[in-house]
């Protein structure tokens with residue numbers, strides 16, 4: 001798959017569609033040491049904050065991935081072609097605690113350029129991010145009581161903001 005460097009200002013992404021329907025794979029760890037994990041995510045955002053382009057993700061503390069997003073100062077977010085839906089289902093339903101679900105999903109971790117967390121050979125878009133902020137959702141601050149229905153086990157997400165250090169993707173993601 002041929003991929004090019006994309007400046008955040010030139011990124012073309014159907015943002016809401018990608019989050020809600022296309023999903024992303026969040027990966028964190030140290031590729032060169034072989035210590036990493038990945039999971040499917042579809043809650044989050046992207047934007048411009050503190051003068052930097054950012055990705056914002058949320059990770060429940062119960063996820064195996066959580067220990068990697070906590071230990072490492074970086075993460076990657078990758079989008080895949082539609083024919084990898086089965087792979088994303090696996091990463092979003094099995095836990096890295098129980099075995100090598102990345103291999104089971106048929107995905108190949110690769111080295112990133114600016115961060116220790118891996119990219120994937122099969123991804124069509126990868127954003128390399130450095131953590132710049134994290135916090136836990138505080139249920140006392142939910143202004144819509146309906147939000148609480150997402151937390152029957154009180155496993156409130158930790159939210160991370162990652163500064164986008166590099167975007168690499170297929171040409172279709174580059175503004176003409």
Ligand SMILES: Cc1cc2nc3c(=O)[nH]c(=O)nc-3n(C[C@H](O)[C@H](O)[C@H](O)COP(=O)(O)O)c2cc1C
Nearest residue numbers: 040041042043059060063064065092093094095096
């Ligand atoms: C479409 C989809 C989106 C998901 N989004 C999130 C998310 O944003 N945050 C989260 O903590 N878990 C999310 N999950 C759940 C994790 O991907 C799932 O629990 C996974 O098995 C965790 O793997 P791990 O234990 O190896 O970290 C999502 C799952 C799916 C299928």
